[in-house]
Amino acid sequence: MNRKLSFTVFFAALLCFAFLQGCTKPTAPNSAPTPMPTSTPASMPSSMPAIAPTPSAAPSQSYTLSDCDKIQGQDWKDACYENVAAAEQDLSICDKLQAQYSIDFCYRSVAAAEQDLSICDKIQDQGRKDSCYGYVAEAEQDLSICDKIQGQSYKDTCYRDVAAAEQDSSICDKIQDQMHKDTCYRYVAISKKDSSACDKIQDQTIKDNCYSDVPANK
Secondary structure, three states: OHHHHHHHHHHHHHHHHHHHHHHOOOOOOOOOOOOOOOOOOOOOOOOOOOOOOOOOOOOOOOOOHHHHHOOOOHHHHHHHHHHHHHHHOOHHHHHHOOOHHHHHHHHHHHHHHHOOHHHHOOOOOHHHHHHHHHHHHHHHOOHHHHOOOOOHHHHHHHHHHHHHHHOOHHHHHHOOOHHHHHHHHHHHHHHHOOHHHHHHOOOHHHHHHHHHHOOOOO
């Protein structure tokens, strides 16, 4: 009898414990889960050349050096100097910039403005030098300059930009990477306002975008 009573008490206690556990709110973990990003940053294919790390809203109107000197944020100040250097085609202004990559991109802007390839040779970093060659090639619409570029991604980008500037889709055929080639056809189609270049695109998404960007020929 005592054994039966003891078992009954034990069983009742077990049920009560289980009930209390089910009603108790679980304790939050020590560290909160990593929140999802609120927005997805725009991204280019991994094979695309790196973009200059300067503010995306660089000054577009005419500024003077005195205007730039009043700016406190270094990135904005450098962007202002680069704008003035290109507008005045004055390479010496680039020496006011602090970071080497900013100086190199300033050289690139002046080189494109002056259409002077020799300025690009002042750049030590090969990737930024290749980018500079591409800018000058587009400004001059000179395809031969693209052939001087060492990095294949930069070279493909150069072919694309010259093709768009000359509205010549045959230049796109020189591009090795298929995505870059498809993008080149799209750029030419937009530049010419002629959807026939869209027909050459292999990637369906890029082709759809091309047709969307350019009304069909009539």
